[in-house]
Amino acid sequence: MRFAFLTELYFPSVGGQEVFFQELGEAMVRRGHTVDVYCIGHVGGLADVEVMNGVTVHREANSGRYKAPRIKALRRNWSDITRYSARIRRVAAQGKHDFYLLNEWPLMHVLALPGKVRPRSALHWCEIREDPLLRTLQAQFPKLVGSNFAVGEAVAATIIEQSGRPCGVLPSGIEASRYRVAPESERAGALYVGRLAQHKNLPLLIDAFALAVDRGFRGDLTIAGDGPSRADIESYAAQSPAAARVHVLGSVDEAKKLALLSESSVLGMPSRREGFPRVIAEAMASGLPVVTADFSENGGKHVVKQYGAGVVCGTQPVDFAEALLDAQAGWETYSRGGQAGALDLDWSHIAEKLEKHAERQMSRGER
Numbered sequence: 001m002r003f004a005f006l007t008e009l010y011f012p013s014v015g016g017q018e019v020f021f022q023e024l025g026e027a028m029v030r031r032g033h034t035v036d037v038y039c040i041g042h043v044g045g046l047a048d049v050e051v052m053n054g055v056t057v058h059r060e061a062n063s064g065r066y067k068a069p070r071i072k073a074l075r076r077n078w079s080d081i082t083r084y085s086a087r088i089r090r091v092a093a094q095g096k097h098d099f100y101l102l103n104e105w106p107l108m109h110v111l112a113l114p115g116k117v118r119p120r121s122a123l124h125w126c127e128i129r130e131d132p133l134l135r136t137l138q139a140q141f142p143k144l145v146g147s148n149f150a151v152g153e154a155v156a157a158t159i160i161e162q163s164g165r166p167c168g169v170l171p172s173g174i175e176a177s178r179y180r181v182a183p184e185s186e187r188a189g190a191l192y193v194g195r196l197a198q199h200k201n202l203p204l205l206i207d208a209f210a211l212a213v214d215r216g217f218r219g220d221l222t223i224a225g226d227g228p229s230r231a232d233i234e235s236y237a238a239q240s241p242a243a244a245r246v247h248v249l250g251s252v253d254e255a256k257k258l259a260l261l262s263e264s265s266v267l268g269m270p271s272r273r274e275g276f277p278r279v280i281a282e283a284m285a286s287g288l289p290v291v292t293a294d295f296s297e298n299g300g301k302h303v304v305k306q307y308g309a310g311v312v313c314g315t316q317p318v319d320f321a322e323a324l325l326d327a328q329a330g331w332e333t334y335s336r337g338g339q340a341g342a343l344d345l346d347w348s349h350i351a352e353k354l355e356k357h358a359e360r361q362m363s364r365g366e367r
Helices: 016-030 078-094 108-112 115-120 132-144 153-163 202-214 230-238 254-263 278-285 300-307 317-329 331-345 347-366
Strands: 002-006 034-040 049-052 055-060 099-103 121-125 147-150 190-193 221-224 246-250 266-269 290-293 310-313
Touching (some): 016 034, 016 055, 016 099, 016 278, 016 347, 078 108, 108 132, 115 121, 121 132, 132 153, 202 266, 202 317, 230 246, 266 278, 266 317, 278 300, 290 317, 300 310, 300 331, 310 317, 331 347
Parallel strands (some): 002 034, 034 055, 121 147, 190 221
C-alpha cells in the first residue's frame, strides 16, 4: 500500500511526534509498503525531497521563522502552515496514496484534506489540551476524517467523549530488542531523559529528589537532554540541597541513553503536559519503573497505570519524593509490569495494526 504521513515536523527536528512518524514510517517500509512524509522544513538548508531509511520525505520550505514567529504567543508562523496546508490539498487531490495518516499538528491541514480522500484518512491525536479553542477542535476535527487514533488510552477516551466518534490507539513504539534489562542490584539513582522545557517541570523532580535523599534514596539524579530551559535547570540544580548528587548532562547519544536506562533504578517524569512520552515505553522495555505526577494534561500517568509500570503521585515535591522511594521499594513488581507491557509497544505490532486498519478502510471504500 501507499501511505502518506502528513505531519508538522520530521527529523532532524527532535520531539515525540517526530520520532513517532519517523519510526512508524520505517516500520511500514519494512512491511513492504511505500511511505511518503509531507512536513514543514523547520530550518533552512534541508533538502526539499530526501529518502531516509526507505521513507521519502517531502518538505515545504518555510520563511525561516517557523518556530520563532514575530508574535511569540502564536508559537508557529501561520503563513508557513497555510502554505503547507495548501500543498497537502494538492497532493491529496492527486489521489496517489491509499491511506493518509495526519498528525494532530498543525491543525489546518485537516481542513485542507479533500473530501474524496477523507474516508481513507485517520487523524492521530498526540495530546489533549484544556483551553476552550482546542477543546472545540477536539470535538469537531474527529468528524472531518474517516477514523481517529490517539497516542494512548486516556487521550482516546477524551476524543471519544468530546467528539462522539470512535478513536483507536496507536502508541509511540519501540524496538524492544534494543533495550537491556539489568537486575536491581546493578542499578541506582533517578533518571530524567527528554527535552529541557518549561512544561517538563524539572524543578519538581529536583526538589523531590532532595527530599528523598534525606529519607535514604539510593543513588544520584541524572538529567539527560537539552532545550530552551537548560540554563535555568542547571542553575536550579546548583541551588539544591542535594546539588552534589544532581548531574545535568545535556544531550546524550543513543548508546549513552540506553546505558542510563539500564543503570538507573527509577525514571522521573514530572511533566505538566504529555501525550504518550516515548521515554516511558523505553523505560518499560529496560525494566525501569516510572514515577510521574497526576497533572490533568499529563497523558503519561495513564500509561503508567495501564501497565502497572510505576507510581502515579500527587503534584507536590513531598508527593513525588514519596513516590521515588516507593518505586525503589517495589522495584521488582513495577519492573515486571513494565517489561510485560513493552511487548505490546513494539513497532512491529503497531505497524501491523495500522496496516490492517488501512486495508479495512480501503475495502469499505471499494464496496
